[in-house]
Amino acid sequence: MSKIQLVRGTHDLIGNDLLLYNHVKKVISEMAEYYDYNEIITPIFENSELLKKPLGEYSDVVLKEMYSFEDRNKSSLTLRPEYTIPMIRAAITNNLLNYLPVKLFGVGSMFRRERPQKGRYRQFNQINFEILGTPESSADAELIILAYEFLKNLKIDNKIYLQLNSLGDLNTISKYKNILSDYYNKYKNDLSNESKTKIVSNPLRILDSKYPEDLKINENVPKIDEYYSKNANKMFDQVQSLISSVGITFSVNNNLVRGLDYYCHTVFEFKTDELGSQNTVIGGGRYDGLVKTIGGPDIPGVGWASGIERIIMMLDKVDKIKPLVQVITIDEQSKQFGLNLVISLRKLNIKVRYDHKINIKKSLKHANEEKIKFAIIVGESEIKNNNYTVKNLFDRTQLILSFEELLNALQS
Numbered sequence: 497m498s499k500i501q502l503v504r505g506t507h508d509l510i511g512n513d514l515l516l517y518n519h520v521k522k523v524i525s526e527m528a529e530y531y532d533y534n535e536i537i538t539p540i541f542e543n544s545e546l547l548k549k550p551l552g553e554y555s556d557v558v559l560k561e562m563y564s565f566e567d568r569n570k571s572s573l574t575l576r577p578e579y580t581i582p583m584i585r586a587a588i589t590n591n592l593l594n595y596l597p598v599k600l601f602g603v604g605s606m607f608r609r610e611r612p613q614k615g616r617y618r619q620f621n622q623i624n625f626e627i628l629g630t631p632e633s634s635a636d637a638e639l640i641i642l643a644y645e646f647l648k649n650l651k652i653d654n655k656i657y658l659q660l661n662s663l664g665d666l667n668t669i670s671k672y673k674n675i676l677s678d679y680y681n682k683y684k685n686d687l688s689n690e691s692k693t694k695i696v697s698n699p700l701r702i703l704d705s706k707y708p709e710d711l712k713i714n715e716n717v718p719k720i721d722e723y724y725s726k727n728a729n730k731m732f733d734q735v736q737s738l739i740s741s742v743g744i745t746f747s748v749n750n751n752l753v754r755g756l757d758y759y760c761h762t763v764f765e766f767k768t769d770e771l772g773s774q775n776t777v778i779g780g781g782r783y784d785g786l787v788k789t790i791g792g793p794d795i796p797g798v799g800w801a802s803g804i805e806r807i808i809m810m811l812d813k814v815d816k817i818k819p820l821v822q823v824i825t826i827d828e829q830s831k832q833f834g835l836n837l838v839i840s841l842r843k844l845n846i847k848v849r850y851d852h853k854i855n856i857k858k859s860l861k862h863a864n865e866e867k868i869k870f871a872i873i874v875g876e877s878e879i880k881n882n883n884y885t886v887k888n889l890f891d892r893t894q895l896i897l898s899f900e901e902l903l904n905a906l907q908s
């Protein structure tokens with residue numbers, strides 16, 4: 497029989513990773529609640545048409561990474577590669593855009609057919625925040641501060657640095673793209689093969705190329721900040737001074753362009769040196785034309801997403817809460833009495849393990865291995881006398897207790 501295998505680039509979340517996943521989700525869900533974001537959960541697939549245009553026809557995601565398939569009625573569906581567009585689609589579909597701004601939060605699986613490597617999966621989980629309907633740069637700052645506080649709450653802020661850039665307004669971007677195409681055309685023969693294909697279609701992406709031959713050419717590339725409008729300059733200054741005022745440090749990286757095509761004005765990434773080449777833990781920015789492109793009103797938006805797998809890789813181990821008690825029944829007749837005890841203890845939020853077995857030796861061995869403190873043994877004499885034999889497996893003492901005495905002992 498052939499070995500059963502996991503699909504390449506996917507992973508099971510189990511054991512410590514799952515504990516950490518739940519921890520991260522709990523921390524961010526609580527933050528979303530008191531930062532006043534509304535959670536939404538959208539379907540994991542959308543109509544392919546919804547995603548293609550706003551993500552950019554020449555973006556890597558659309559060209560190479562989408563999991564698209566034909567439905568039985570011949571319509572094309574795509575597993576969501578990111579959450580911003582589905583969230584905006586949901587806001588439009590559910591008429592959420594009547595009172596602005598709308599603040600949305602979502603956690604879920606995304607799918608991209610990228611080359612798998614450390615920190616890069618084909619199915620991964622993202623945390624996502626979006627503010628729809630405010631042009632104010634304070635919304636950008638609010639989101640960056642939220643991201644920073646999230647990393648702080650997870651105690652990994654010291655392993656992370658923040659980079660900012662502004663892509664200016666939509667005019668600046670199209671003007672700058674032409675300037676870049678002209679510049680890169682001059683060095684066409686020296687660029688990496690991948691970058692050559694982007695000179696016309698997506699020259700911004702050559703800016704963040706990691707190929708050594710491109711890095712050299714990028715040393716003298718025209719900088720985007722020379723082409724900002726007055727308003728773009730002002731907005732970027734405001735974002736920087738707002739986040740500085742709360743003590744967040746950052747650097748401006750004019751080559752930071754992000755991988756998706758819908759951004760303008762502020763873009764930012766929280767990065768780390770701990771994860772190798774997949775070093776962006778949180779990425780986001782402003783996307784003022786996107787809601788309209790999707791078919792909604794002409795309102796601005798800004799947001800970020802964080803890959804939970806990458807966050808988990810930076811966290812220390814967490815300890816699972818161990819059961820406090822193992823209940824052991826020693827014959828068939830005591831099973832009912834034992835199960836009643838298990839139920840009563842669980843109602844009092846005491847974590848109990850019960851194996852449904854009647855092998856006292858094996859159960860005790862298991863309890864010892866799992867470092868469970870108390871074993872409660874239930875047999876004929878316990879049922880007759882309505883009491884419990886309680887073994888403290890740590891100090892090897894044993895007591896016979898009534899139910900009330902047992903509860904007092906466990907709760908202390």
Ligand code: HAM
Nearest residue numbers: 578580616617620776777778779780781799800801803
């Ligand atoms: P993104 O940079 O494509 O942005 O992804 C955001 C984060 O998701 C990354 O920084 C990384 O932590 C994680 N991530 C992305 N791809 C993978 C992968 N293959 N495996 C593991 N983790 C991954 C967006 O998705 C935008 N929608 C963010 C946004 C929200 N911008 C505005 N609002």
